[in-house]
Amino acid sequence: MRKRLIAVIMACAMSVSAGMVPVWADEEPIYWEFVTDGTEGLPVETAAHPYDFVLDRTITNKTEKFCVVYDNSGAVINPEYENASLIIKANGKILFQKKCTTPEGLTVGNMDVQIPKQKTGTKIQIYLQSQSWKSNVKTMKVKNINMLLLSNRTDKIKKPQLTHKGYRDYIKGIKGQSLVISNGKRIVKTIKFKEDNPAYDITNLLINNRWNSELFLYIKQGKKYSKGYVYFPLEIAIAE
Missing domain, CATH: 2.60.40.10 (Immunoglobulins)
Incomplete structure (x- = not known):
């Protein structure tokens, strides 16, 4: 055990002398680069910029x-x-x-x-x-974009009609049909129209589910689907 401990200490000492800083598994790595200050030529530590x-x-x-x-x-x-x-x-x-x-x-x-x-x-x-x-x-x-727009859906059902008024989005609902909003393969919401609705407000549904991934909106009736719309994320993180 003592020999193993000495070996670990020696390995850490060698890492530091070589200009490397050991990082434990649960620590956030911080990288350093060495530059001269332009006067005495002494090395100055400056952090990399993540x-x-x-x-x-x-x-x-x-x-x-x-x-x-x-x-x-x-x-x-x-x-x-x-x-x-x-x-x-x-x-x-x-x-x-x-x-x-x-x-x-x-x-x-x-x-x-x-x-x-x-x-x-x-x-x-x-x-x-x-x-x-x-x-x-x-x-x-x-x-x-074609994959996002669900281009493989049949167009036997007419694509739903969308209307934008101010900051609100509305869809025309037809009796017997269902509006489907999905996030990839996950169904976020299914709304079945029991009667015609010329302006069904979908604004809040879209806002509440659009922060980190695309939303797909299409019409379903039995086993038939319409072509759909895609709503891009309001914002998506591309670095951690």
Whole structure:
């Protein structure tokens, strides 16, 4: 037991001397890089910059514009936003690069992004970078909009008619049919119309279930389905 303890101590000492900091399984890793201060040439510790990113919608092969919100995870108190750029790449090619306008010292920012349409399956990388540091890189895949729109559903039932008035969404209900709202394969709500309803309010149903994933809305009657609509998430986390 004593020999084992000595071996563990020696291993930790070797890790520190090599410039590595051991991290226990239940600890959050903090990474350090060493740079010179430009005067005496002495090494100065500067923390790497991990950031959380939030996207306001799913990226699909039809997406041309979305918004990225970036929030410092806490390792850096005063991020150099004024000297950093939000960068978005796909297959090594820069799709978007723009300097952040959030003043130094704030720990949250957002950026409206316009990119060319990307093919399904394309991996997109999102990160912040300045001349002296680079944030964590988050990768996500582009989804097929046709799969989200339930294009494999039969169109023997007419697609439900949606109406937007102000901040409210309404659907036209037909007697004998059911409105189905699902989250992937999970049915969130099924509403059977016992009589015609020209403007059934679905606003609250959508808002309460749209925060982190897509919602699908379609009509069902017996074993027949209509084509449907997709409501993208109000916001979706793309980094942890």
